[in-house]
Amino acid sequence: MSRPNPPAPTPRDVAALLQDARERTLLLVSPVPEAELMNQHDKLMSPVVWDMGHIAHFEELWLVRNLEGPVRFGEMPGMFNPFENPRSVRGQLALPRLADTLDHMATVRRTVLDHVQAGDTGRADPGLLDGGYVYRMVAQHEYQHNETILQALQLRGDETRYRAPRAIATPPGRPVVASEDGMVRFPGGTVEIGTDDRAAAYDNERPRHAVELAPFRIGAWAVTNGEFARFIDDGGYQARSLWSDAGWKHREEAGLVAPQFWERHDGTWWTRSMDREMPVDPDRPVCHVCWYEAEAYCNWAGRRLPTEHEWEAAASWDPSSATKRTFPWGDEPPTAFDANLDQLSFEPAQTGAYPGNLSPIGCYGMIGDVWEWTASDFAPWPGYQTFPYPEYSEVFFGPDYKVLRGGSWATRPGAIRNTFRNWDYPIRRQIFSGFRVAQDD
Incomplete structure (x- = not known):
């Protein structure tokens, strides 16, 4: 309802x-x-x-x-x-x-x-x-x-370098409950995608509509730096078989060898967030990767990216009650206790740092930390109507843009919800972007 x-x-x-x-x-x-x-x-x-x-x-x-x-x-x-x-x-x-x-x-x-x-x-x-x-x-x-x-x-x-006005530190991470392979299961069935909210939601989030989904499995957390580093160490950036033709072409032209802002110092990966340099924390979500890097990682891991229908269902739909949540934890707007949002930490938090940021099926951190790439092109929902101007959504519909979901540490709380849809070119990685994996059940 x-x-x-x-x-x-x-x-x-x-x-x-x-x-x-x-x-x-x-x-x-x-x-x-x-x-x-x-x-x-x-x-x-x-x-x-x-x-x-x-x-x-x-x-x-x-x-x-x-x-x-x-x-x-x-x-x-x-x-x-x-x-x-x-x-x-x-x-x-x-x-x-x-x-x-x-x-x-x-x-x-x-x-x-x-x-x-x-x-x-x-x-x-x-x-x-x-x-x-x-x-x-x-x-x-x-x-x-x-x-x-x-x-x-x-x-x-x-x-x-920008001297970030840091006002809050992220809490330490905590264990996240998942199966041995780090996945949780969505049982499939009829789910409701989108929203009819006309007070805050953008036109591309509307209208709310029913979608039939096959059962699938999805990562209980966004892929971490430690997991992504294993992809690098295993030669993932050099393995042509892991990359699509467009992805390999971009990898070669851009000289991709690691996420943006990662550098090797004495055999250790370091990264930078604004004015702060630090060793890469293996327990934080990987950030500043493009869609092609996410796709190659999924191929290496024997997984795939979730569609945005799957992502939204995993974030918002409670299969036991057939009800939809505005945020993974419920309908109450986010506070500093709920998710790593609102910019003033200036970095992703360790996985599990906000234990209440849990969806009905057990997906952790689907709001905040890093935007999550999905497999989907940016397209209108059935029944879409432009409002109030076509230059926000309509002019961007098509195969050139891939959808991202969930917001990042740099997102204000008033600009994110389970139905919010972001989009960008698949080569972009200056955005605060990561991803989580999925697979057919």
């Missing part, structure tokens, strides 16, 4: 929601010199000041200009329109200085709050206002750019 949408937020609720997103943006950029915020460290990512300007213009479009009548995403100012200026060229733009960007962000926010306090909805689309969706959409958009900013900051060179 679908859960009712929450009531429309009060003006105080809206102010708190938007302020939470903005405080985090400002916290993340505060340790970075202006020159570094203006600089494009890698063609894969924008200059951080571009993200900040885009955040402000997105908010202005949907919470100010939308009051004058329906708007389209394409009305975003050209400099900050991601389709007119892809990431590869954003470093060449005449971007505004940091002070001007901050002033614009603050001015837009003041205008928004004045309208909210006055109850002024103008001629805005009623569908956007229903249940306060548009305010949550704007907050989620800023949350998602918080994670994008962290991806860019992770790519900064040795001389300009």
